[in-house]
Structures are given as structure tokens and as C-alpha cells.
Amino acid sequence: xxxxxxxxxxxxxxxxxxxxxxxxxxxxxxxxxxxxxxxxxxxxxxxxxxxxxxxxxxxxxxxxxxxxxxxxxxxxxxxxxxxxxxxxxxxxxxxxxxxxxxxxxxxxxxxxxxxxxxxxxxxxxxxxxxxxxxxxxxxxxxxxxxxxxxxxxxxxxxxxxxxxxxxxxxxxxxxxxxxxxxxxxxxxxxxxxxxxxxxxxxxxxxxxxxxxxxxxxxxxxxxxxxxxxxxxxxxxxxxxxxxxxxxxxxxxxxxxxxxxxxxxxxxxxxxxxxxxxxxxxxxxxxxxxxxxxxxxxxxxxxxxxxxxxxxxxxxxxxxxxxxxxxxxxxxxxxxxxxxxxxxxxxxxxxxxxxxxxxxxxxxxxxxxxxxxxxxxxxxxxxxxxxxxxxxxxxxxxxxxxxxxxxxxxxxxxxxxxxxxxxxxxxxxxxxxxxxxxxxxxxxxxxxxxxxxxxxxxxxxxxxxxxxxxxxxxxxxxxxxxxxxxxxxxxxxxxxxxxxxxxxxxxxxx
Amino acid sequence: xxxxxxxxxxxxxxxxxxxxxxxxxxxxxxxxxxxxxxxxxxxxxxxxxxxxxxxxxxxxxxxxxxxxxxxxxxxxxxxxxxxxxxxxxxxxxxxxxxxxxxxxxxxxxxxxxxxxxxxxxxxxxxxxxxxxxxxxxxxxxxxxxxxxxxxxxxxxxxxxxxxxxxxxxxxxxxxxxxxxxxxxxxxxxxxxxxxxxxxxxxxxxxxxxxxxxxxxxxxxxxxxxxxxxxxxxxxxxxxxxxxxxxxxxxxxxxxxxxxxxxxxxxxxxxxxxxxxxxxxxxxxxxxxxxxxxxxxxxxxxxxxxxxxxxx
Numbered sequence: 001x002x003x004x005x006x007x008x009x010x011x012x013x014x015x016x017x018x019x020x021x022x023x024x025x026x027x028x029x030x031x032x033x034x035x036x037x038x039x040x041x042x043x044x045x046x047x048x049x050x051x052x053x054x055x056x057x058x059x060x061x062x063x064x065x066x067x068x069x070x071x072x073x074x075x076x077x078x079x080x081x082x083x084x085x086x087x088x089x090x091x092x093x094x095x096x097x098x099x100x101x102x103x104x105x106x107x108x109x110x111x112x113x114x115x116x117x118x119x120x121x122x123x124x125x126x127x128x129x130x131x132x133x134x135x136x137x138x139x140x141x142x143x144x145x146x147x148x149x150x151x152x153x154x155x156x157x158x159x160x161x162x163x164x165x166x167x168x169x170x171x172x173x174x175x176x177x178x179x180x181x182x183x184x185x186x187x188x189x190x191x192x193x194x195x196x197x198x199x200x201x202x203x204x205x206x207x208x209x210x211x212x213x214x215x216x217x218x219x220x221x222x223x224x225x226x227x228x229x230x231x232x233x234x235x236x237x238x239x240x241x242x243x244x245x246x247x248x249x250x251x252x253x254x255x256x257x258x259x260x261x262x263x264x265x266x267x268x269x270x271x272x273x274x275x276x277x278x279x280x281x282x283x284x285x286x287x288x289x290x291x292x293x294x295x296x297x298x299x300x301x302x303x304x305x306x307x308x309x310x311x312x313x314x315x316x317x318x319x320x321x322x323x324x325x326x327x328x329x330x331x332x333x334x335x336x337x338x339x340x341x342x343x344x345x346x347x348x349x350x351x352x353x354x355x356x357x358x359x360x361x362x363x364x365x366x367x368x369x370x371x372x373x374x375x376x377x378x379x380x381x382x383x384x385x386x387x388x389x390x391x392x393x394x395x396x397x398x399x400x401x402x403x404x405x406x407x408x409x410x411x412x413x414x415x416x417x418x419x420x421x422x423x424x425x426x427x428x429x430x431x432x433x434x435x436x437x438x439x440x441x442x443x444x445x446x447x448x449x450x451x452x453x454x455x456x457x458x459x460x461x462x463x464x465x466x467x468x469x470x471x472x473x474x475x476x477x478x479x480x481x482x483x484x485x486x487x488x489x490x491x492x493x494x495x496x497x498x499x500x501x502x503x504x505x506x507x508x509x
Numbered sequence: 510x511x512x513x514x515x516x517x518x519x520x521x522x523x524x525x526x527x528x529x530x531x532x533x534x535x536x537x538x539x540x541x542x543x544x545x546x547x548x549x550x551x552x553x554x555x556x557x558x559x560x561x562x563x564x565x566x567x568x569x570x571x572x573x574x575x576x577x578x579x580x581x582x583x584x585x586x587x588x589x590x591x592x593x594x595x596x597x598x599x600x601x602x603x604x605x606x607x608x609x610x611x612x613x614x615x616x617x618x619x620x621x622x623x624x625x626x627x628x629x630x631x632x633x634x635x636x637x638x639x640x641x642x643x644x645x646x647x648x649x650x651x652x653x654x655x656x657x658x659x660x661x662x663x664x665x666x667x668x669x670x671x672x673x674x675x676x677x678x679x680x681x682x683x684x685x686x687x688x689x690x691x692x693x694x695x696x697x698x699x700x701x702x703x704x705x706x707x708x709x710x711x712x713x714x715x716x717x718x719x720x721x722x723x724x725x726x727x728x729x730x731x732x733x734x735x736x737x738x739x740x741x742x743x744x745x746x747x748x749x750x751x752x753x754x755x756x757x758x759x760x761x762x763x764x765x766x767x768x769x770x771x772x773x774x775x776x777x778x779x780x781x782x783x784x785x786x787x788x789x790x791x792x793x794x795x796x797x798x799x800x801x802x803x804x805x806x807x808x809x810x811x812x813x814x815x816x817x818x819x820x
Contacts, residue, residue, distance in 0.1 A: 160769065164785040167573050193573070272669075273660045273677055283770040334679035335659030338767070352660050471573070475787045482771040489684050489772065507787075 096443030097422070099429050104137045105422035107145035113413035117147030121411050124166075124180035127154040129342075129361045130431045138426075142417055148410050158340065159183055159285040163474060166190065170402070178405040179414055182224045182398045184215060185285075185466035185473055191218035195401040198222040200412050207421065208436045215467065216398055223400060225419045226436035228427065230395030231461060232293050232382055233452065235348060235356040235366060239376040240267070249380035251390075253298070253323070256355065256383045260331035263354045271352070275333035278344040279357040283485040286340055288464060288477045289393040290357060291484045294320050296391040296462045297384035303480065304465035308508060312480070313501040320385075321484060321493035328488055337488045349373060357382060359395060363450065364432035379452040381459045389460045396436070468508075475507035566794035573788050585795035594771070595796060598779040599803060601688070605775065606756035608692045609699070613752055614745075616696065617703025622737075624704070625711045635708075642701040650765035653694045657681050684772050691773070694762055699755075703748055710744025711737070746815045750808065757804050776800045 099105065107113070125135040132154060139150035156162040163186065169177050170193040182190065198205075198221055205213050205222055212226040234256075236249050240263050250256035260276035267274040280286035296302050300317030304310055328334060333347065341358060348356035349366050351373055356362070366377045381390035399418055401411045417423060424435040428446045434453065435441045441453055466473040483500030487493045530538070566585055570578030589595060624635050641649065656663050659679035668674045680690040714737065722732050738745075760777040767773040769782055780800060784793030 158768065160786060167785065167788060171573050189573075275660065282768055284768050333659055334677075335682045338679070338682045338770075347660050350661070471571075471788065475789075478769060478782070478786065482769065486771050489682070489770075 096425055096440070096445055098445045099426040101133070101137060101430050104134075104141040105420070105426050107142055107417055108420065108422065109413055109416050110145040113142075113146040113148060113410065113417075116407065116410035116413065118149075119407045119410045120149040120151055121178045121407055121414055122151045122153060122176055123414070124155040124177055125152045126181065127157050129345075129365055131361065131433070134427055134431050134433075138418060138423060142414060146413070148414065150414065153177075155181060157342070160474075160478075163189075170404070173404045175402075175404050175406045177402050178407055178411045179399060179401055181227070182400045184212070184230075184394060184396045184398065185464055185477075187216045187218055187224050187398065187400075188467055188470040189473060190400070191221065191223050193403050194223040195403050195405070195408055195412075196221040196223065197225060197401065197412070197415075201225055201416070204416065204419065207439070209438060211461075212396065212398075212436055215463075224398035225400070225415055227397050227399050227419050228424070228433035229436050230359045230361075230397075230434065231392035231456065231459065232289060232357055232395075233360065233392060233456060233459075234380045234382050235358060235362060236378045236380060237354050237373060237376050238378045240354045241378075249378055250355075250383050251380075252386055253320075253383045254386070257327070257331060260327075260354060264331055267354075273333070273352055275336070275347060275353045276331040277327065277355040277357075278332060278336055278339060278347050278353045280340055280344055281328075281332075281337040281485065281488050282340050282343075283481050284340065285477060285481065287481040287484055289395060291321070291480065292393050292462055292464060293357070293382050293391055294324060296460075297382060297388055299385060299388055302462050302465075303504075304468060304476075304508070308468055310476075310501045310504045310508065312504070313498050318493045318497050321487050321497065325487050325490065325493065328490075337485060360432055360434050360450070360452070363452065364430070379455075381456065390458070391462045392456070392459045394461045394463050396434075472507060472509055476504050479503035479507050562794045562797055565790050566798050568791045570790040570794075571788050572784065572790050578791055581791065585792050588792065589795050589799055594774070595776070595779060595799065597772070598774045598776045601773060602757055602759065602775045602777075604688060605692060605695075605759060606753060608689070609695045609756050610749065610752050612692070612696045613700050613703045614749065616700045617748070618707055620700065620704040621707035621711055625708055638704060639701050641698045642705075644698070646698065646761040647765055649698055650694060650762045653697075654681065654766050657690055681766055687767070687773055691762060691766055694766075695756070695759070698762075699752065703752060706748045706751070707741065707744055710741045714740045742815075746811070749815070750811050753807055753811070754804060757807060758800070776803070 097105070123135075123139070125139075126132050132152075135152055139152055143149055156165055162183070166177075166180065166186075170190065182194075187194075201222060204225065208226045209229070212229065213222065216222060216224040216226065234249065241247075241249065241259065244259070244262050244266060246259050246262075250259055256277065264274060264276040279290050281290070292303060294300070295312065295317045298316050298320045300314060300320050301311035303312060328336060333353075336344070339347070344353075344356055345358060345362050345365065347353050348358075348362075349371055363377075363379065365371060367374050371377075382392055384390045399415045401408055401415060405411050419436075421435075421437050421440050424433075424437055424440045425443055425446060427433040428435050428440065428443075429449045432450050434450070435446065440446060447453060464473070465476065469476050479500055483496050483503070487496050565578070567580060567582060568578035569581050569584075620638065624631060624638065628634075644652075655661075657665075657680040659665065659677050659682065662677070662680075664680070665674070665677040669677065678686065680686045718736055718740075719732060722736055727735065758777050759775050760781065763773060763775050763778055764781075769778065769786075774782075776796070777800065780793050780796040783789045783796055787793075
């Protein structure tokens with residue numbers, strides 16, 4: 001029984017669509033005798049798919065009698081918002097087709113790709129939110145048109161773990177991974193193991209945002225193709241803001257603090273678990289993204305200057321980190337220091353928080369038909385200190401081809417399809433994945449689904465120092481997020497920050 | 510005197526090939542031949558990697574790098590002895606080990622004594638007892654993470670309903686409760702294993718000893734301390750060594766629940782992080798050898814204080 005097995009795939013798909021409860025998944029996984037990473041991935045799919053515990057329990061309740069044949073009804077709740085939306089903007093002014101979940105774009109490079117018919121590509125794909133479901137749809141369309149089989153392996157949900165998995169496969173020069181999702185911070189570290197795509201994607205590269213292409217170009221070689229962009233933003237509950245008499249979302253940290261405090265005091269009377277503001281506070285890469293925003297939006301710098309000096313040891317940074325520490329257990333739930341993306345989303349989407357810092361993927365899920373808070377979700381830039389710019393940490397994922405792949409040509413065609421304007425438009429409309437192609441971001445159908453794209457244009461995108469630190473980045477970031485996590489768990493920033501700065505400097509070499 | 514020695518030697522040398530092997534020697538030779546495959550396997554799976562790790566610990570080898578590492582002498586060890594993170598990892602691991610081994614031993618012994626006595630449904634009871642042990646740690650850790658969740662966790666819900674606590678507690682997030690919360694996961698999972706080992710020990714104690722003790726008028730408590738515990742010592746020693754070594758190299762449950770949080774980093778997580786996440790095989794190997802030495806200290810302590818040879 002391996003992760004590639006058919007039964008596992010079925011179970012994974014069922015877990016992802018929320019048809020099975022976690023208990024069911026555990027039971028079946030044990031029955032299949034699955035290995036640990038496989039089961040962990042399944043459980044991650046449970047967390048990602050159903051949209052919170054309530055959604056999971058309702059769907060599994062309905063499907064409990066016929067769990068194996070419920071494929072179509074389970075997909076419909078996710079698909080319905082897109083079908084209704086797709087009906088309205090037909091014939092949009094800037095062109096661009098409208099897509100629904102079940103109708104992924106046509107495989108335009110089918111002719112070129114079908115000469116590799118019968119080959120099998122192993123693809124390390126998405127596990128967070130709706131991404132896994134979109135992968136299934138796109139892979140099926142690609143296989144039907146080209147005869148190339150796609151074996152989708154869900155990549156580890158945590159970035160840190162994901163990085164380690166790839167590193168092991170690369171170290172072994174393993175041909176078991178052909179195409180993979182690469183985080184925006186990894187091209188530098190992985191470049192020597194990735195296929196040079198400069199020639200194969202010469203035309204396509206010009207379509208994408210230049211900054212991302214630059215980020216993905218190492219020593220003059222384009223090693224990864226941009227797939228979707230990410231940036232941090234603030235989700236808020238419009239109904240709760242109205243209820244407590246706030247007309248606008250918070251523009252400054254002071255306002256966020258004040259609003260959250262008022263709302264928490266009011267809501268905790270009826271819901272003692274109400275948490276106010278949630279973000280990603282666990283000791284992992286996500287905390288580096290969150291903390292970078294705190295620092296950059298309050299004049300505390302962006303971790304490293306151009307000369308490679310660590311800049312976090314300054315009064316603004318220390319003050320802001322101590323301020324966030326003061327939020328824990330007051331306007332933020334105490335457990336926020338162990339939350340990752342999906343933990344924080346589940347709390348917010350379950351109605352237990354007024355504000356959420358997260359990535360754009362949450363938009364489709366929180367406003368989806370089965371979301372308990374649909375219709376009450378607003379999006380704003382992350383607050384800043386008075387007189388400072390609004391910032392958002394740049395994230396996002398690329399697709400790359402392994403140098404050790406035995407089917408590089410087929411893999412390149414698959415990447416060409418997956419990163420094309422059509423597929424980016426489809427993923428934007430159905431899954432609210434932010435396109436990396438400006439023309440796609442301007443399509444009416446895309447803006448319809450992601451109205452937040454326009455106000456977000458003014459937000460300053462801050463990057464993590466991954467290009468400067470290359471393969472040392474992980475170590476620098478780990479020193480940083482461990483230090484910040486220790487502060488959030490109660491230590492004084494004035495004591496932790498100087499040590500952390502020293503560790504980061506040493507790690508950067 | 511010198512002359513006789515030479516004489517004997519001269520006599521002995523030509524004699525040797527003709528000498529017929531006695532039974533003991535033949536058996537010893539056969540034993541070596543039969544042991545050889547095992548020795549070879551042990552060397553291949555244990556000694557070679559150990560040698561390799563020792564070698565790497567003197568280099569700056571990096572994972573995923575296409576150029577081999579260079580010899581750096583004692584550089585890694587010099588850093589290791591000053592490394593406060595490693596020191597805190599040792600402390601976390603030792604605290605965890607002491608808490609879990611003590612509780613697992615006491616609870617395991619109680620359970621073993623109960624299931625060793627005769628009562629209806631003893632068979633199913635013994636099987637049911639092993640369920641926590643049978644669940645893979647990654648899954649049980651994830652399960653407990655949800656159970657301990659500060660917003661929707663069942664443990665908080667129950668404790669609030671029973672008015673034991675008045676508001677939800679973030680068990681795994683607060684430094685003051687995290688170690689005990691995670692120890693409870695390990696205790697829940699491993700107590701059945703301890704009970705099983707002790708039960709095996711209990712079952713080989715002959716019942717006539719107890720009959721004789723009863724005839725002599727010994728109370729149940731006296732029987733326990735004078736008969737059961739001493740006769741159980743071999744099983745206890747094995748159990749404690751097993752559990753201590755296991756707890757000292759704990760990785761999975763901490764990794765699933767805490768990730769790489771600094772104040773809950775165990776020695777094994779620190780080594781894994783350096784080797785895998787930071788790709789620093791050289792320093793990671795030095796850490797691994799540090800762990801090796803620390804575990805060695807515990808083994809020596811057990812062997813000397815519990816007198817394994819006699820047990």
C-alpha cells in the first residue's frame with residue numbers, strides 16, 4: 001500500500017471534499033494499512049476540505065449511508081457559488097472566459113503534449129483549501145486530452161516539512177517526483193536540482209509579473225514558473241463591525257486593537273470562546289510572514305538590509321512584538337501561538353473571531369455557500385502604524401520540474417498548461433488564487449470573484465530575505481520565528497530580540 | 510626455567526595441526542560460524558552508519574549540496590558545548606523522560622496487576638488495553654491536538670462543563686502546561702506497552718510461592734513487596750531501560766504538536782532540524798553523537814544501579 005495506490009487516492013479525494021469525517025478517514029486509513037506520512041496528508045486534507053468542523057459533520061451526516069458513491073453531491077456545494085456567479089458576467093468587457101469547477105479550460109497544448117501519451121507524471125500538488133480539488137479537475141482534463149497520466153501526491157501542509165521532503169528527494173536524485181509546487185522562497189535553495197526552463201518558457205515568461213520571474217531566475221536560469229501569488233491581508237466580519245458601530249475596517253493597529261477589544265467584550269457574554277483576532281502564531285515559516293508584516297508596518301524594518309545585516313534589533317520592532325504579546329489571551333485566543341493557516345481559518349470561519357490575517361485562498365472558502373459566515377466577510381489591507389505604509393508579505397507558489405525526472409518533456413507540457421493564462425483565470429475564478437499574469441488579474445470575471453484585488457494594489461509587497469540568504473534562508477527564518485514565538489508565549493522582546501538577531505546573523509553566515 | 514619454556518613451546522608448535530578439537534572448541538567454532546551473518550548485518554546497519562556519523566561530525570558536510578564536505582576538526586563540537594539551544598533541548602527531553610517513565614511505570618504496574626488476576630472478560634480486557642499502543646503516534650498526536658484545542662477541544666469542553674476550570678485553556682500553547690499536556694499523550698499511549706511487559710513478568714512467577722506465603726501468614730501487601738516486586742525485577746529492568754531510551758529519543762509526538770517551537774524542542778527534533786531543515790549534516794551529526802553520549806550515560810546508570818547482571 002503506497003501513497004500512489006488507487007485506494008489511497010480515492011480516500012484522499014473523499015477526505016478533501018469533506019465527505020468523510022476525520023474519524024471515518026482514520027478508520028479507513030488504518031484498514032488500508034497506510035504509512036504515517038500518507039495518513040498525515042489525509043488528515044491535513046480533512047482539515048483543508050470541509051470548511052471547519054461544522055461543515056464536515058453536516059456533509060458526512062448526509063453521506064454516511066453511501067459514503068463511496070457520493071462523489072457528485074459532495075462537489076456541488078463548492079461548485080454552486082461559481083455557477084451562480086458565472087451566469088452574471090458573461091460577455092465581460094476585457095474578454096477572458098468564465099469558468100466553473102467542473103469545466104476546466106481546454107488543454108491548448110494537447111497536440112504537442114500527446115506525443116508523450118502513456119507517460120506518467122508524479123506531481124506534488126496542493127493540500128490547502130480548495131487547491132487539491134482544482135488539481136484533480138485540471139489533471140483529469142489534461143489526462144483526457146493528452147493521454148499523459150498525472151499521479152497527484154499531496155505535498156506536506158506545513159512549509160517547513162514540505163521543504164524537508166523535497167530536499168530528501170533531491171538528495172537521493174529521485175525520479176519519483178517530476179513536477180512540484182515551489183514556494184516563493186525556495187528557488188535559490190533548490191536551483192541546482194531544477195530543470196532550466198528558460199528556453200521552454202521564453203514566450204510565457206514575459207507574460208508574468210517581472211518581480212516574480214526575477215525571483216525565480218537563479219544565475220540566469222529560469223528554474224520555476226509562477227503559478228499563483230499570495231500576500232497577507234486582513235479578513236473581517238462586516239456584521240460584527242456594524243453591530244458594534246464601526247463603519248470602516250481598521251486602518252491602524254490602534255484601531256484594530258480597539259475594535260477587537262470592544263467586540264470580544266461584547267461577544268464573550270454569549271460565546272466565551274470568542275477570540276477577536278487570529279493569525280498564524282505557530283513556530284513555523286508562517287509566523288515569519290506575519291511578524292515581517294508587524295515589523296514592516298510599524299517602521300521596524302524588513303529583517304535584513306541590502307548589505308546582509310539583520311535589522312530586527314530596533315526600538316520599533318521590540319515595541320511592536322511586545323504589543324502583539326499583549327494581545328495573546330486578551331484580543332487573541334491564547335492558542336493562537338500554535339495556529340497555522342487552517343487552524344486560524346477554522347476559528348474565523350466557525351464564527352469565533354472578528355479578524356483574521358491570512359492569504360487570499362481563504363476568500364473563496366469564507367464566502368462560499370457552505371460557510372457559516374458567508375455574506376459577512378470583508379477584506380482590507382493589513383493595518384499599519386500611523387503614517388506608515390500598509391504592507392503584505394509576498395508569498396505564492398511556482399511550478400518546477402525536477403532535474404532527475406525521467407519524463408521532462410511531458411512535465412514541461414503539464415507545467416505549460418497549469419501556469420497558462422487560461423488555467424490561472426480558472427483557478428482565480430473558482431479558487432480565488434491570485435494570478436501572476438497582470439492581464440488575467442484585470443479580467444472582469446476574475447475581479448468579480450476577487451473584488452479585493454483592486455484595493456490591494458496599493459499595498460506595499462514586502463519580501464522575505466530569501467534571495468540574499470539562499471540555502472541559509474531556512475536557518476535564518478527559523479531563528480526568527482522561534483524568537484518571535486517565544487515572545488508571543490510570554491517572554492520580553494527587549495531580551496529576546498538581541499539574541500535572536502545574533503542567531504539570525506550567524507545563520508546567514 | 511627458561512629452557513623448559515622453550516622446550517614446551519617447541520613441543521607445542523608441531524603438535525597443533527594434529528590435535529583433535531574437543532567438543533567445547535568445536536561448538537565454539539560452530540557458534541562463531543552461525544553468528545557471522547548476524548554480526549555482518551549488525552555491522553552493516555549499526556556500525557557503518559555510526560562510523561559515518563562520527564566522520565561527518567568532523568566535517569562541514571551539507572545535505573543537497575553537490576560538493577563534498579571538508580574536514581573541520583573539532584569545530585562542530587566546540588560549538589555544541591556552547592550551544593544554549595541544545596542545552597535547553599537536553600533539559601526538555603530529560604524532564605519529559607522522568608515524568609513519562611515514572612507515570613507509565615506506576616500506571617503500567619497497576620494495570621498489569623489487575624489484568625493478571627482472574628476475572629470474567631480478562632481476554633478481551635487485555636486486548637482492549639493495547640488499543641492506544643496500536644494507534645500510530647502521528648495519528649494519536651493529531652487526535653490529542655484536536656482534543657486539547659483551546660476553542661473547539663473536547664477536553665476544555667468537558668472540564669468547563671464539570672466546573673473544574675472556568676474558561677478554556679490553551680493546553681499546548683502555554684509554556685506552563687505544554688510539557689504536562691504532551692506527557693499525558695505519551696503516558697496514554699505507552700502505558701499499555703509497559704503493562705504488557707510487566708504482565709509477562711508477572712505470569713512467570715509461580716503461584717506456589719504465594720501459597721506458601723499465605724500459609725506463613727504474610728499479608729497481601731507483604732506478598733507484593735517481598736515476593737512480587739523482587740521476582741519482577743528482571744521485567745522491571747527491561748521495561749525501564751526500554752521506556753527511558755524511547756523517551757530520550759522522542760520525536761514524533763512533539764513534532765506533530767509543537768513543530769519546532771524553541772521551548773519544547775527535544776534533542777531528536779534539534780538534530781533532525783539541523784540535518785534536514787538546515788541541511789547542516791556536519792553539525793547535526795555532532796548533535797547526534799551528543800545524544801548518543803547522553804543516552805549512554807542513562808544506560809550505564811541503569812546497569813550499575815539496578816544490577817542488571819544479577820537480575
